Amino acid sequence: MKQQIKCYDTQACIRCFACMINCSVENRVRLQREGVMNVEQSVQATMPHFNYLTPIRKEIGVYPNARQVTAFHHCNHCENAPCQGICPTGAITTRSGGEVVINAKACIGCQSCGDACPFDVPVYSKENGKAYKCTGCYDRVENGLKQSCVEACPTLAMFSGNAENVIEEAKKRAALYTEKTGKKYIVYGADKLNDYVGHLKWITIVEETELEAYKLDTKPERTLMQWRDTAKVAGAVMTVAVALGTTAHFIYWLDKRKKKIAEKGNSHEN
């Protein structure tokens, strides 16, 4: 299967949130498909961990030269997915279409992926003890359907397909916006950002000086120091687990991590 990439166009977007709603809906469809719960039960619970795409809103400037900016927070399906690299149980894999997916069944909730992710993407559900993030709708894509966020967009501000085609369209749009507005529009993620993440599979058309406002990190990285501890512990734990000696320590460590995360709470800006 060819590598799929998505593009988000900040200029064509009308901030209607259809993409975000549809994402959380599709995740409920999956629950019904997997026999976890029916849709009428699932729509009665907010389940924020199933919003794989969320808005981070922020005001910039001072009245009257002020505006609100809505950054889209989402998984970039990195080529060198650091979350996959660090996952101690191998629960994270990259599908043939390029989607980086957490297998919830194999996830032990250690949240190492969250530490490694430079975009703060994986969300830990205290309820389920698992990490969640965008699956790239690999189930839909592998069956010839568009990702649910892309399918939802009424203004084609989100589109997806083969990398070459998507990047070509994105660059065409950026050039047109540059010409019409006199400001320089670029395609964030069209080129490889660095070795830590490699190529992104979610690119964004954005005005050059707005990268920070839209939280588009041009040097996405987690230093070794930030995650070496986790790796060591995870390694040790795995050894112990393999030996089937003391799972107690493993459980203790897991528990400690969960508490730590609980204290961190929800750090999203509004």
Added chain:
Amino acid sequence: MSKTSRRDFLKGAVGSVLGGSILTKTKAEAATVTQVDFGVEKKVPLLCRMCAQFCPMIATVRDGRIVRMEANMDTPYGGICGRGRAAMGALYDPDRIKTPLIRVGERGEGKFRKASWDEVLDLVAGKLKAIEAENDQKSVAFLPRFNSAQELDSNFFKVYGTPNIIGYGDVCFGNGLTVGLSAVVGGKLASGVPDQSTGSVSPDYENAKYGILLQRNPGGALVCHAWGNMFGRGKRNGMQVTVVDPRKPSEAGETDANWVPIRPGTDGPFLLGLMHEIFKNNYFDSAYLAKHTNSDMLIDVKTGLPVQTRQLEKEVKGKKEEILDYLVSTEQGFMFKSEAQTSALFGSFTLDIEGKSVACKTALEMMKEEVKFFTPEWVQEETSIPAQNIIDISKKLNDTKPACFIERGYRSERYASSLREKLLITQINVLLGAFGVKGGVFYNRSVKTTGYMHAPKTKDTSISQWYLKNDINSNFMSDKHYRRTWIKTLLSEKPYKQRVAIFSGQNIVGGSAGSREIIQGLQKLEMIVAISPFLNETIMYADIVMPDCTFMERDEAINTSYKTPIPTIGVNRKAIEPLYESKDGYWIILQLAKRTLKPELFEQYFGEFEREGMMSIWKKQYSKLSGLNEAEMATIPPLESILNGRVWVGEKHYGIKAKGTPTGKIELYSTFLANKKAEFTEKGFDKADYASPLPVYNKPFWIQQKAKLSNNEFIPITGFHPLGTFTGQQTKNNTLLQTINEATNTDAVFINREKGKALKLKTNDIVEIINIDKPEMMNKARVVLSDTVHPDALFCYYGTGAGFYNTMTHFLRNVNKIGFNPNHIANFTFNPLTTGQPAQDFIVSIRKSV
């Protein structure tokens, strides 16, 4: 690609934890889903009613449940918004009305007991029959909304004999938007008032180079099919926008949308300033004005009426039409327009008419002189918009014309001056030569189906007819949309008493300004019946509640009313059986008809429907379509194809034309208004100026009351949230929307940061909001300090409040516990002439809640 069965995949997952090596991690692939998993789904065509716009969509049904919604892409404007995508949240809302209910507590308490359908239907039919026996059918009012039984419901009440089928439009577009457009471009007369419907024109976003968004932004006030879709195309084509709004909406664009904050209620002065610049710098399109408008009409300076006119019979497309011919000035002297080759657009003249000399000017000259006063500096004073901005915006309009537009607006009834603003918008679009052309503002086209039945004329005339005739202040009101005027009738019993109200989907208490007076009016009724799938503020006052099903659970009549440039035919089909004990509106109306009407009358009007069901309506509707050209007619598919979900679409046409003005021209100078103004002046009506055909400044109520606000005072303004409902409860209690609603502060009121700081307020403080005219009325809300709000404005999303006295929090688990709905504390006042509601035209003060 590896195909792993679920069983294997589960094994793998376990193995990876217990048996995995630290060096080579066992892969734990996520489950692979095959076509089969998607294949068992059923697709059903729907027309979305998560708001009121009928966007074509497709429901996916799996195991008897609707699991997702998609846009129906048969139309080039296909698209549905987040509300439509969340329709399952409304459908499976656990707080839906599940059974028929009968009130047991006081009205307003919301205490009901369960009842059977037979019991409630008999109660209502019994009351209707008793009233009929007294020959007092006019005392029954039916108030339908989009989620009722089209083609059947209103007709039943007409057959029963009441003339009072009352629309909600006076709290939305009625009648400022209607008259502000139709006075200039024409419209079929409705009880003497030109009445071109609110969705009849669109800005050509996709081809425009530049547009001014005011009174509406197409992203927030989302009509996805087609306006939201067209707006997105415009953005992709590089359309530039200036947003003139007291609050900066993200939906209009974040990086490039040029925001010009404006003092609430002063769109009039802003538009007058644009017109001033357009005349001063000759930015108008002379050729367009000469060819298509009555700009050259000679006007008697004293009366404002055309100096001389005559009726002329003219053949238009084989039909004879009466045209108002008027005097113009030409190089050969004065003559009638029909005989003139070219005529003067500007000039002042003296005419001898029957021995008297009459001073007159061309219409355009009159307008030019009228706007001389409205300099950019004056505009700055009134609107707080820097004078230079007015100059720049006008220039940009000129540079891009005719591929430019001023947004036509939406939900117009907000200020006493609303009609005037709409009129100015239409006039400026015409002055720029942008009306009817590519990139400007153009007429939508539509197709009409055949009506299912022709109900007999009722013996009594409606309440609206009485007001149109007897109340000069209601002279421009809609004869169909008058629910707040109906409340006046409840209170005054003029022209006659009202005894029974049947609300089908309308929420008059939550959705109209002046909830307290509205409740006082409702309390006088002998019986209040509500038909609705969801609880709302009005239902708290109902005596009898009938659970309507949602649009997803019923077949409906074919629909052709869309806000699209192209004629469109679609139908809503039942995706699942009605949940709980809810019934579809057609069944409810049929049962009421059967129990109320005499058998022969029932047979005459409803017999066929009872036997053949929806098919009888569809067949009749589809038997003759009108409004299409031959080429389009040739592509009309068989009815079956429409019923199977195909959305048929026709062609888009540009075209500069009037639609039924007296002169047959686009009347930049409206003869309808000129006549009315003269009539009102003669009668000594103090608001005669609100009917002026000229660009004059009519102030909103609040500025008349108080030119400058105190430091704790604000004008309560509202805007639509793209996920918020403006028509019902479909989104209010919807769990699927909760996460995004919370992330976007839908419960809050937003005030200017500096002004808030001066009041010692911080974000998340709770404030009490009080109408200064009704200090006993108070709403509480969480405040958010923002730099994207004008200091005079208190902004909140429309319809997000917790209900009158926060009652709804007891019945709907997800509604905001506190929140502001300006309607609840608003004044029960009326816009001059149109009777629209001045929804935002009052002053509130705020204080920190302790």
